[in-house]
Amino acid sequence: MADVIKKATRDSYGEALVELGKVHDDLLVLVADLADATKVEGFKKAYPERFFDCGIAEANMMGIAAGLAAAGKKVFASSFAMFAAGRAYEIVRNSIGYPHLPVKIGATHAGISVGEDGASHQCCEDIALMRTIPGMTVINPSDDIEAKAAVFAAMDIDGPVYIRFGRLAIPVINDFDGYKFEVGKGVLLRDGTDVTIIASGLLVCEALEAAKTLEADGISARVINIHTIKPIDEEIIIKAAKETGLLITAEEHSVIGGLGSAVADVVTATVPVPVVKIGVNDEFGHSGPAPELLKEFGLSAENIVKTVKASMSLKK
Amino acid sequence: MDSELKKRLQQQAAKIRMNIIDAVYSAKSGHPGGSLSIADTLTYLYFAKMHVDPKNPKMKERDRFVLSKGHCAPGLYSTLAERGFFDVSELKKLRQVGAMLQGHPDMKHTPGVDMSTGSLGQGISAAAGMALAGKIDSAGYKVYTILGDGELEEGQVWEAAMFAGHNKLDNLVAIIDNNGLQIDGKLSDVCSPMPITDKFAAFGWHVITMNAHDFDSIEKAFDEAEKIQYQPVAIVQTSVKGKGVSFMENNAGWHGKAPNAEQYEQAMTELKTAAEALN
Numbered sequence: 001m002a003d004v005i006k007k008a009t010r011d012s013y014g015e016a017l018v019e020l021g022k023v024h025d026d027l028l029v030l031v032a033d034l035a036d037a038t039k040v041e042g043f044k045k046a047y048p049e050r051f052f053d054c055g056i057a058e059a060n061m062m063g064i065a066a067g068l069a070a071a072g073k074k075v076f077a078s079s080f081a082m083f084a085a086g087r088a089y090e091i092v093r094n095s096i097g098y099p100h101l102p103v104k105i106g107a108t109h110a111g112i113s114v115g116e117d118g119a120s121h122q123c124c125e126d127i128a129l130m131r132t133i134p135g136m137t138v139i140n141p142s143d144d145i146e147a148k149a150a151v152f153a154a155m156d157i158d159g160p161v162y163i164r165f166g167r168l169a170i171p172v173i174n175d176f177d178g179y180k181f182e183v184g185k186g187v188l189l190r191d192g193t194d195v196t197i198i199a200s201g202l203l204v205c206e207a208l209e210a211a212k213t214l215e216a217d218g219i220s221a222r223v224i225n226i227h228t229i230k231p232i233d234e235e236i237i238i239k240a241a242k243e244t245g246l247l248i249t250a251e252e253h254s255v256i257g258g259l260g261s262a263v264a265d266v267v268t269a270t271v272p273v274p275v276v277k278i279g280v281n282d283e284f285g286h287s288g289p290a291p292e293l294l295k296e297f298g299l300s301a302e303n304i305v306k307t308v309k310a311s312m313s314l315k316k
Numbered sequence: 317m318d319s320e321l322k323k324r325l326q327q328q329a330a331k332i333r334m335n336i337i338d339a340v341y342s343a344k345s346g347h348p349g350g351s352l353s354i355a356d357t358l359t360y361l362y363f364a365k366m367h368v369d370p371k372n373p374k375m376k377e378r379d380r381f382v383l384s385k386g387h388c389a390p391g392l393y394s395t396l397a398e399r400g401f402f403d404v405s406e407l408k409k410l411r412q413v414g415a416m417l418q419g420h421p422d423m424k425h426t427p428g429v430d431m432s433t434g435s436l437g438q439g440i441s442a443a444a445g446m447a448l449a450g451k452i453d454s455a456g457y458k459v460y461t462i463l464g465d466g467e468l469e470e471g472q473v474w475e476a477a478m479f480a481g482h483n484k485l486d487n488l489v490a491i492i493d494n495n496g497l498q499i500d501g502k503l504s505d506v507c508s509p510m511p512i513t514d515k516f517a518a519f520g521w522h523v524i525t526m527n528a529h530d531f532d533s534i535e536k537a538f539d540e541a542e543k544i545q546y547q548p549v550a551i552v553q554t555s556v557k558g559k560g561v562s563f564m565e566n567n568a569g570w571h572g573k574a575p576n577a578e579q580y581e582q583a584m585t586e587l588k589t590a591a592e593a594l595n
Contacts, residue, residue: 060441060475067445070431095442099423099432
């Protein structure tokens with residue numbers, strides 16, 4: 001694994017915006033005093049006349065974005081997930097979601113991989129919050145390639161979109177040339193017959209690692225990447241439930257309301273098979289280096305392997 | 317103000333007030349008090365000031381209006397109906413299942429509504445966003461928004477005030493409806509946002525005061541607002557909550573309550589009498 005390229009998806013976001021700014025000369029980007037951290041600094045430098053810093057006022061920033069969109073503008077609003085989805089939730093819900101305005105929300109620093117800043121900044125609730133808003137598309141990319149593709153795809157969605165990016169550099173797992181991003185389509189990364197690991201974000205790479213280990217131990221694990229949490233790809237999930245009879249979900253988010261819940265929502269109404277959720281277990285994070293935290297909270301290939309083995313007996 | 321125009325606006329406002337009472341009475345709920353306090357201002361905006369076309373409500377170069385105090389939707393709906401954006405008969409269906417007119421403004425389904433509002437403090441941000449879009453496009457349109465005085469207790473209002481001041485949005489006019497009352501009582505007893513004028517001035521706004529029920533004063537204020545450059549404008553209007561209906565006037569109890577049959581008759585009689593006196 002020495003030659004693995006690692007990159008934080010917040011960097012991918014920033015680079016994609018610069019590219020997008022070339023194609024769309026009317027694209028606007030807003031930020032709330034986090035231009036460098038959310039990586040929109042590049043857009044600011046390239047297109048200063050199309051960049052607006054709203055100051056430390058996320059609620060107003062979302063309202064400004066709504067007003068711009070209502071006046072026909074294309075706009076991305078950037079902040080940390082904690083403030084974009086958390087602090088500004090009700091403004092996103094009422095000023096963007098309810099009128100279904102095509103505001104794109106770029107939320108960086110999601111999950112506990114924020115690391116040293118600690119629990120106040122480690123947002124593990126954003127997917128749950130955003131996916132309850134009617135008409136909101138929620139995307140959680142797994143690497144650099146997918147993150148950039150998601151930013152481009154979001155531009156073509158006639159409605160609000162929430163895209164989640166991370167601070168931690170993570171392996172690039174998708175192939176640039178062969179990669180095709182489809183909103184709402186899960187990606188079958190590895191076929192398998194005994195169990196399906198459904199992962200999102202930085203857990204996709206861990207799920208692939210886990211599947212390799214499981215194979216060596218005689219368990220055939222299917223791996224599906226769900227980058228779009230909403231609208232979720234029901235078909236690929238139902239098929240996996242039917243064919244493998246056991247689903248393990250893995251996400252860097254609370255086990256309440258995130259990918260695991262979304263997957264369970266699909267199968268309970270169709271093919272009720274056991275769904276075992278790996279995520280942050282209804283607790284706050286704490287300070288520490290991101291890799292250590294991910295390990296501690298069980299967001300690792302190692303824990304996926306352990307969980308799969310412990311769950312095999314649930315299969316009927 | 318030209319006396320003919322004034323008379324026409326007074327007559328129009330009287331009709332809008334009757335429509336407000338009619339709509340809220342039909343819905344058996346809603347917010348008459350604050351709707352009546354902004355009725356004259358809405359009349360002036362839609363019948364003497366704003367560049368709008370009821371036949372082309374999404375016209376690009378139109379002036380925009382955001383009712384930041386969205387609960388006063390009956391006031392806005394009555395005005396839009398009178399201006400021809402939709403049929404006056406819609407007003408009697410307010411708040412009912414299947415109706416176009418929602419409890420709070422819904423831009424997706426109501427012609428003439430430029431922004432969905434209802435959650436206080438948010439409309440002014442959206443209005444500032446629209447004003448910014450106008451600046452980016454070098455468009456000539458103005459964005460008007462009406463806020464309640466109690467709404468100023470929402471922190472987001474001041475985030476928006478800071479943003480508009482910083483970005484010198486001189487195409488934005490925020491009207492603050494200072495009737496002095498909110499749901500729980502007098503602003504001065506609940507959690508006073510006073511002094512309003514000084515606060516907006518401190519955020520870099522040009523501040524004008526006006527009498528919300530005197531068209532001469534209203535015209536003077538908006539004429540002044542028109543001339544201001546490089547600053548957003550706040551017009552603080554002194555108004556009477558429930559204006560035009562004696563038992564609703566200056567009574568916080570009529571913030572969000574519909575009249576019963578007897579009260580409805582009395583309100584309509586009072587408003588009709590006042591309207592006839594104009595002839």
